[in-house]
Amino acid sequence: MTAAQPDADAACAVRVVDADRVAAVREALPDEGRVADTAAVFALLGDPGRLKLLVALLEGEMCVCDLAAACGQGESAVSHQLRLLRAHRVVTARRSGRMAYYRLADAHVRLLLDVTLAHLEHAGPADTVATAAAAAPTRTGGADR
Amino acid sequence: MTAAQPDADAACAVRVVDADRVAAVREALPDEGRVADTAAVFALLGDPGRLKLLVALLEGEMCVCDLAAACGQGESAVSHQLRLLRAHRVVTARRSGRMAYYRLADAHVRLLLDVTLAHLEHAGPADTVATAAAAAPTRTGGADR
DNA sequence: TCCTCATATGAAGACTTGTTCATATGAGGC
DNA sequence: GCCTCATATGAACAAGTCTTCATATGAGGA
Numbered sequence: 001m002t003a004a005q006p007d008a009d010a011a012c013a014v015r016v017v018d019a020d021r022v023a024a025v026r027e028a029l030p031d032e033g034r035v036a037d038t039a040a041v042f043a044l045l046g047d048p049g050r051l052k053l054l055v056a057l058l059e060g061e062m063c064v065c066d067l068a069a070a071c072g073q074g075e076s077a078v079s080h081q082l083r084l085l086r087a088h089r090v091v092t093a094r095r096s097g098r099m100a101y102y103r104l105a106d107a108h109v110r111l112l113l114d115v116t117l118a119h120l121e122h123a124g125p126a127d128t129v130a131t132a133a134a135a136a137p138t139r140t141g142g143a144d145r
Numbered sequence: 146m147t148a149a150q151p152d153a154d155a156a157c158a159v160r161v162v163d164a165d166r167v168a169a170v171r172e173a174l175p176d177e178g179r180v181a182d183t184a185a186v187f188a189l190l191g192d193p194g195r196l197k198l199l200v201a202l203l204e205g206e207m208c209v210c211d212l213a214a215a216c217g218q219g220e221s222a223v224s225h226q227l228r229l230l231r232a233h234r235v236v237t238a239r240r241s242g243r244m245a246y247y248r249l250a251d252a253h254v255r256l257l258l259d260v261t262l263a264h265l266e267h268a269g270p271a272d273t274v275a276t277a278a279a280a281a282p283t284r285t286g287g288a289d290r
Numbered sequence: 291t292c293c294t295c296a297t298a299t300g301a302a303g304a305c306t307t308g309t310t311c312a313t314a315t316g317a318g319g320c
Numbered sequence: 321g322c323c324t325c326a327t328a329t330g331a332a333c334a335a336g337t338c339t340t341c342a343t344a345t346g347a348g349g350a
Contacts, residue, residue: 015210015220015326017244025201025215030265035200036193038261043191047338048177048184055180056170064297065160070170075160077339079298098296098347099162108264115260116183119253120175160296192308209327222309224328243317243326 041109044088049073050081054104057091058113061103186254189233194218195226199249202236203258206248 016022029035045051052071056062064082068075082102085091092105104110161167174180190196197216201207209227213220227247230236237250249255 016214017208017211017326021204021207022211022215025204025207025211028204029197029200029215030262032193034265035197038265039191039193039196042187042196046184046188046191048181049338051180051184051187052174055174059166059170059173062166062170063162066162066167066170069161070167070174074340075297076299076341079296080338083298100297108261111260111264112257115256116253117175119256120179120183162296194308219310220327221311221329224326225308228328245327 041088041090041106044085044090045109045112047081049077050085053078053081053085054090054109054113055117057102057104058110058117061094061101063099063101067102185233186235186251189230189235190254190257192226194222195230198223198226198230199235199254199258200262202247202249203255203262206239206246208244208246212247 030038045054049071052073053067056067056070062070064078065075067073067082068078071078073081082091082093086093086102088106090104090106090109091102094101094103175183190199194216197218198212201212201215207215209223210220212218212227213223216223218226227236227238231238231247233251235249235251235254236247239246239248
């Protein structure tokens with residue numbers, strides 16, 4: 001499986017410099033469905049509102065109205081977001097009377113959140129990745145062009 | 146700072162059941178900007194195309210055309226995505242002649258990717274979070290309603 | 291039983307985002 | 321110096337997504 005191979009499965013119509021490398025990466029990449037699933041989970045974490053909800057749930061279960069209050073969002077909006085999260089098995093609901101208590105259900109997501117929070121407080125007051133990004137919205141600095 | 150407090154900073158107009166808990170969560174939540182930045186990074190990982198690019202870069206630097214070939218995307222599309230990633234300091238570019246070699250630049254993102262890939266291959270053939278989600282798109286199963 | 295409350299759901303609208311086509315920039319080779 | 325190639329950029333269109341308003345469902349209390 002070296003560069004000598006004709007790269008039968010390579011996408012035609014695109015130039016390739018290091019065919020070896022390309023083939024290796026294609027091998028290493030998870031299948032399409034796997035990538036899509038993973039991206040979907042990240043996308044779930046990619047909304048500030050949802051992210052706050054999930055971080056709130058890190059400490060334990062909460063009901064919808066408390067989540068809304070704690071995260072400063074409308075209850076309907078929260079319910080919609082929770083529905084999405086529920087559909088992806090990220091959270092589960094427990095019912096008690098007319099209240100619904102939600103909690104984190106996905107160990108992977110919890111791990112991601114933990115890692116991220118750790119990174120945040122380790123990063124100090126306010127110098128995160130995106131701070132630098134905000135400082136250079138278009139021109140990256142010097143590496144490009 | 147118990148439930149006895151009138152919760153001066155609580156969002157008005159929303160019901161609260163466990164005021165104590167709500168206050169605690171509000172304390173624990175990172176500030177708005179921090180949350181937004183973090184969500185932005187997750188959102189970056191939330192696109193299948195970008196996710197593939199980043200996973201490809203886990204193995205080392207690559208040029209644009211090889212990335213495009215390896216990930217099965219158009220070169221222009223890849224360039225646009227890389228521009229976004231560059232703006233958020235997730236990748237950096239090294240120029241050599243007319244080629245541009247990209248590599249991962251953010252340790253946090255690399256960690257997230259590593260954790261996720263480990264989770265994927267640990268999860269076995271095809272039973273990820275989202276597989277279950279696909280099986281129950283709307284009705285979650287039994288916890289709700 | 292009726293009324294109220296907590297949550298869930300549906301539909302519509304505004305907004306954001308990704309892709310494509312066309313073109314610009316700059317480096318090498320002839 | 322000119323032409324070709326790799327990448328970058330801009331504009332426009334398409335598609336998806338979040339929020340809001342209105343309403344439905346079901347549980348408790350009077």
